[in-house]
Every structure is written in C-alpha cells, then in structure tokens.
Amino acid sequence: MDQIGPVFVDGVIYSAWLFIAAVGLTLVYGVMKILNVTHGSFYALGAYAGASLTGAWLARGLPPMLSYAVLAGGALLVTLVFAPAIERGLLRFMYAKDEVVILLVTYALFLVLEDTIKLIWGVNPYFVAEPYALLGSFEVGGLRYPTYNLILVGLALFLAAGLAWILRGTRVGKLLSAVIHDPEMSRALGVNVDRFYLVTFTLGSLLAALGGSFTAPTVSVVPGLGVDVIVLSFAVVVIGGLGSLPGAALGAVIVGLVRSVSVHYMPQLELFVIYFVMAMVLAFRPRGLFSLAEPRRI
C-alpha cells in the first residue's frame, strides 16, 4: 500500500514517455494506413542528433539552459533532412500496395537507417547528461525524482494538447480528420491528399524524433536504440486503437501504469504484462479501446 505513490509517479513518467514515443506512429497510421517501422529509426535519429548537437553546444560553452531548445532543434533538423526524402522519394510509390507490403518497405528502410546512423555518428555511445542533471531533483513521499522527468511529462501534455487543438481547432486539422475518415472522398472533394501524406509523415517522424532527443539525456545513446521503441509503440498504439490519438494517450497510460505496478510488485513480469495486454486487446477488442468510428455507409 505504501508503494502506491511511487507506483503512480513512475507510471505517469513512463506513460508520458510512451505517449511521446508512440503518438506519431498512430498519427501516421490514422492518416496513411501505414504501420511505419521507420518510426523507431526517427526516434534513434532524434536521440543521436539531440545528443550530438547538445554535446557540441555545451562543449562550446554556450548557455546550458538553452540546451533544451537544442534538443528540440536537433530533432527538427534531422526530421527535415530524412522524412520528406523518404516519403517523396520512396514511400509515395508504394501507397497502392497492400498494407503488409508497405510495412515491409518501412522495415527495409529501418534496416537501412540503422546503418546510416552508424555511418554518421559511429558506434560509440553518446552520453550527454547535462540537460538532465541541470535541473536537479525533487522529493515526493520520501523518494527523490529527477526534475527532468517533469519535462517529459510536460512535453507529453504539450504535444497532446497541441495535436488536439490542431485537429479540432484548425482548418488544416479538420481536413486531416477528413482524410483519416475517407481519403477517397477527401480527394474527390479537392483535398490535396498527397501533400497531407507528406506533412503527416513528417509530423509523425518529428514526434518520434522529439521522443528520442528528449530521452537522450537520460540514457546512453547507442546503436539499436530504436529497436525496443518500435515494438513498445506498436503495443501502445494497438491497445489504444490504431489511428486514434486519444487512444495513444489511453494506451500509454495503461501500459505505463501496468508496467509500473509490475516493476514494483512482480518484476519478472515487467515485459510480459505489456505484451500480454496487447494480445488481450487484440483478442477481445482488436480495434482497440478507442477505435476509429466507422463512418456510416449509406
């Protein structure tokens, strides 16, 4: 019972991280009906870009407080370099193909990007802890937590609110919702669906990159960083419902809390529970807990 506090706090922090990591994946699926394996690559790219640029920034003696902006900037930069090129240069020729084929294409791209990262940044670990250490720690219920984790939570909330506002409050967002519901109809009504795909893919990849870059100060950035993230993101997105943004939030919260409970009470089941929940959702409610409403066919 005394563990409830730490379980809750851990859960929230992990959920926040999961949401940031997974939301881009569900966005891309919702709009483009693609399960994008390169999502994990962009996470890794963001981590490497964030870590290396921040490292360089700090080495030059520039203000450490601005390193957070550098993290964000690094993610943005690396996304703009790779995402449009991938979407325009390869992916868009595959849209007519089967869902599973496109998934395999993104898997092939993922393999290519894994080595691309090694070629650019080498195989040695990057460890840039300043942004993390800078903020110190705070105390809750007798336990100390790094303040940096609040940034993650804040980022998650910011992204959630931002995406919700974009989708509901802006014209672009509403058009995006239309495309999610019915790309054919949207195209027939004059929406430039191709441009939307480009924007969506870039945005989804940016979200992944931000996840990677803001996580970088807390870990040792090594090759293979994206590999675990992909499958975890798949789990979150499936649980919440493929293509649903509220679903991604719900999925993140569920996985985060379930894992946190497991870590504290049954550590051997930590990984098992996540995928067990994923399998359960697939078994009983395959469309997820927040499935995309099927438009009524007249």
Place this chain on the structure above:
Amino acid sequence: MTRDRTPALLVAVLAAVAIGGLALPQWALFILTIACAQGLVVLGLMLLLKAGLVSFGQALYYCIGAYTAGSLARAFGLGDIFVQMLAGAAVAALVALVLGFLLARYRGIFFGLLSLALSMILYGLIVKSEALGSTDGFNLLPSMLFGIRPSGAWVRYAVAVAAASAALGSAFLVHRFLKTPLGRLGPAIKDNEIRVEYMGASVRYAIHVNYVIAATLAGAGGALAATTVGHIDPEMAYWTTSGEFVFIAILSGTGSVVAPFLGALIFGAIHTIAYDLSPNTWQMSMGAALLAAIVFLPDGLWSLFARRKAA
C-alpha cells in the same frame, strides 16, 4: 501433366550436401546448417504466405524449439539431434494447436500484430526468468547422432548432413501436403475466402492447420539452431528474429518447397560476407536487398500481394 520434379530435386540436394560437404570448410558447414534451420522456419512461413497471411511471430516457435532442446539437454542430458528436433517440433505444435484457435480468426495486419504480441510475450517471460538464464540464456553441448558423439573435426559435417536430411525430408512432407485438397486451399483463401466458405470448406480450419504445421517446422528449426550454435538466448523470440524470417520468406518466394532453403542459404552467405567486409553496412545492404525484392522481384511477392488495396 508435368512430372513432379521436386522429390528428385530434394534427393539431389541432399546428395550434394552429403558429398560436397566433405570438402567444405567448417564455417561453410556451419552456414549450411543454420540455413537448414532458418529454412525450416521459412518453409512454414511460406505455407501461411500462400494463404495470404504474414506472421511476424514465428520466432515464438523458433524459441520454443530452441529452449525445449536446451532444457532437455540440460535436464536429461538428451543430446541426440533428431530427438531434440522432434521434441522442439512437438512442443511448438502443441502451443500452436491452442493459439491457432485464436489466430485463425485474424487476417492482414491484425494477424501480424497478434503473432508479434504472442512472441514478445514469450520474450518478456524468458528475459526475466532466472531459471532459463534470462538475457544470457545458456549453452548446449555439441549434438549426438543416434547415440554417438562425433569427434571434433567431424561434428560439423555430421550435423550438416543430419540437418539437411531433416530439412529436405520436411520439405518433402510439405510438398505432399501442398498436393492434397486441403493443401491447395491456400491461394483460394487468399483470393476469395467468401467463395471458399460458400463452397462448404472451413477457412478457419485450413488456416489453423497451416499455422500448426508452420509452428512445428519452426520448432524443429529452433532446436536445430540451438544445437548448432551451442547457445540459446531470449533474442530468439524477439521481433527482429521474426523479421529476419519474413525477410528470407519474401526473398525466397512461394514457388517451391526448396526456395526457403535456397533463400536462407543466400541470406546466410550475404550476411557473413557483408558483415566481414563492413560490419556497419550489412544491415543497410539487407534493407536495400529487401526493397529491391519488393519492388522488382514480383516472383515470390506476386503471389502474396496480387490482391490490391480496395479503393
């Protein structure tokens, strides 16, 4: 009607391995054996592909086969390679029999995701299991054949021939299966499930059967891999392992029961060579090869992806 050339081909390949193997260096025999192990898994994948299903979780059964073999060796000193393969296959078959009831209801991306989730569940369990060595896994002694443990220099050859016999024998059985009315249902299911049901055949049953066969093959493959490498670890259940199998399956195509083994051999050869040449770009080469196969090699791809996305 054209004569069935496959049995002759299988015998020829086996003979080639038995004779040619005498001249091959140890590392080549190793690659050959691993190709047999992976080929077995891919042979199973091929059955599912013919029915229009892509499993991203064959690693589940591969791992089950490996850990079954390893545990038998550790607990009972059971080291006979054929016994290990049979045991691995049997346990895998049992698990698939149960899980098949659930999975046979899924199609497309959901089949893929559920199969993925199930393999990751096993991964999660093993990784945290002290008894099974968690992330380190454990080792196996070199294999025995019919009670004899071949001497050092001959081990790899003996294992390679044993592996090839098992692999090609399995291929023959699958080939026979594919000639039965049930075995022929795959393409019909992929093209038009509705028609199949309305003609009175159970699609779910057919998929269940294919799924169990695929799992059995993967279990045997896993046991073989375990005893060849001499070491097993949870990575064998990880999604990237399943990904590799799918990769080889796409490369090989669904044209013949020999294709998966050929594909696995090519994959193994490229992997070794590419890795030796440049360890930091071999994945890139693989990725590029997969892309090329998807875009330009409609052969194996064609039968899977002939069905276009409905507008």
Place this chain on the structure above:
Amino acid sequence: MAAIIDARGLNKSFGAVTAAEGVTAAIEKDSIVGLIGTNGAGKTTFINMITGYLKPDSGSIRYEGRDITALAPRQIARLGICRSFQIPQLYSSLSVVENMRMALGIMLHNAGRGGFFSFAPAGVPGHDAPAEEVAERILERFGLAEYRDKNAQVLPGGVRKLLDIALTMAAKPRVLLLDEPTSGISAEEKFGIMELIMQAVRAEGTTVIFVEHDMEVVSRFAERVLAFYDGRIIADAPPEGALRDPEVRRYVVGGELRRMDAEGAGARA
C-alpha cells in the same frame, strides 16, 4: 409435391428497416422460381437467410424437412444448397481452368478424398473422374473452354458471371440460388446464358431459385414467381399471372409492360 425448401414466417429487421416480414414460401423440388422486386424489397435478404448468411429474427427454414435456420453458410453449402453471386466471386489470381479445378478440389476436400496418404488421383464426388478431367468437361459445357487459360480478372463481364455460376454448379447442388444471373450482361447475351444454365440444370434435376430484374428473362424461364415489396411477398403465381397482378405492376414492374400483354403468351417457353 414435396417442398424441398420450406420457409415459414421469416422476419428480419435492421433497425428501422424491415427486410423481411412474415415471408412464407414452400419451394417445390425441381421447380424454377423467379424472385422479383425493386432494390431493398427483400429478395436478397430472403436468399441470404436461406444460405445462412443472415439469421432471421423469427421464423424457420426447413430443407427437406430439416431445420437449417441456424446453420452457417458453410454447413448449408455442404447440405447441397449453393448460391452464385451478383458480383462474380472468382479466384482473382487464377486462370479460368484453375478456378474450376479449385472448386472441384474443394469438393474433394469436403468429401475427404485425395488426402495425404492417397496416391491415385481421386474422383470428384458427383462426377467420379479426376478433377482435371471434370474441369475441362464443365468448361466445355458452359462454353468457357476458349477462355481456359485466361486470368479471371481479364475476363469480360458476361464470362465472369458464367464462370461464377459454373463454379457454383460444379458442386452439383440440389438447390441452386442465382443472384441476378443476367445483371451486367448485354441484352443479346442474357437469353443465351440463361439457356445454358437451364440446360445444365435440367440435366441434373436441380431446384432453382433466381433473383432477376429483367422481366423478359423471368417470364421466359421461371415456372413460378415470388414478388417482393417492402419485405413482404405480394404475389406468388406463375409469371403470366404474377406480372399482370396490379400490386406487382405498381410496386415492382412499373405500369409499362404493355409489350407483355401482346407477347406474353408467345414469349414463354
């Protein structure tokens, strides 16, 4: 005469839409029955309930005395009730002959013949010759032999329809349900195709129920007509009578078949 299919009091609603209301009909063995009605009148719902695709909210369907109301399509097909489709359901990656062989292969599968341990080519139940031989025969009979090696997707519309029906008939059903067999086929070809089907049907002693919008086809080939409107059967009579029925005129045919009055007698076979 014994009713091979006996539908009693079938009711089916989808929310506010009544697809079937008190539908009762006894189909006699070896008869040829035409179902007419506008879209949404309930003809296809009726067929869907017989084939097990839909379960009625209430009522029952008996086949040769046996209650089949709750059975699945697969089970009903195995009992000998087979349907063709409005949009031809073909195996899209296979050629015409491969499509036919696949259908026959399924029959072998259902009968448990030709399995793993058999070494001689098995005879297809009902045809008693190996599948390859039977396939050629059936293609001949339906005039599909010239399209033998063509891929199913490149076939012209009428040929696709014919293949769909041929596949259904390969199973030698006791009851054959045809869903708009001549829709999508040009006027010149309609009668030819129906003739082909009816010839094959007469040779086997099959009961036929077909949905049709073309009244000339109906009056030419049906012995009995069931007219649907708003989920109810509003007329049940031989074509001549049914097509003259004022309710049928009003709700199904439209007032204009003046040609029928003059040619009705001669047009029927």
